[in-house]
Amino acid sequence: MLFCPKCYTEYESQITHCPECREKLAYALPPHPDQMELFEMVEIYKIPDEITGMALNSFLVDAGIEASIQPMEASFYGGALNVMLGYWGKLLVPRDEETKARKLLETFIREFHGK
Numbered sequence: 001m002l003f004c005p006k007c008y009t010e011y012e013s014q015i016t017h018c019p020e021c022r023e024k025l026a027y028a029l030p031p032h033p034d035q036m037e038l039f040e041m042v043e044i045y046k047i048p049d050e051i052t053g054m055a056l057n058s059f060l061v062d063a064g065i066e067a068s069i070q071p072m073e074a075s076f077y078g079g080a081l082n083v084m085l086g087y088w089g090k091l092l093v094p095r096d097e098e099t100k101a102r103k104l105l106e107t108f109i110r111e112f113h114g115k
């Protein structure tokens with residue numbers, strides 16, 4: 001079984017190149033971008049408090065970015081960890097949407113904090 005590394009189509013015949021993309025066929029597939037996305041989350045912002053976190057998350061999700069917030073586990077330390085770190089949690093976005101997310105983040109901060 002051969003695969004096209006570009007369009008991920010499988011070919012059973014003796015052809016060596018994908019007729020669609022003209023890519024040389026390979027025996028093993030590279031990781032699919034959709035699967036990579038799940039694991040490639042990058043931190044773009046340190047969230048000061050829960051309310052900002054929730055607002056920011058829904059702002060990005062509304063804009064089509066699959067953002068997620070990762071609260072620091074404050075309950076274990078009775079909030080001491082947050083005070084120590086100086087923030088409440090982290091804002092994570094898929095790596096391939098990082099640039100777009102950062103632009104939206106700037107807009108968000110301008111609009112909600114008047115800066």
Ligand SMILES: [Zn+2]
Nearest residue numbers: 004007018021
């Ligand atoms: Zn192809």
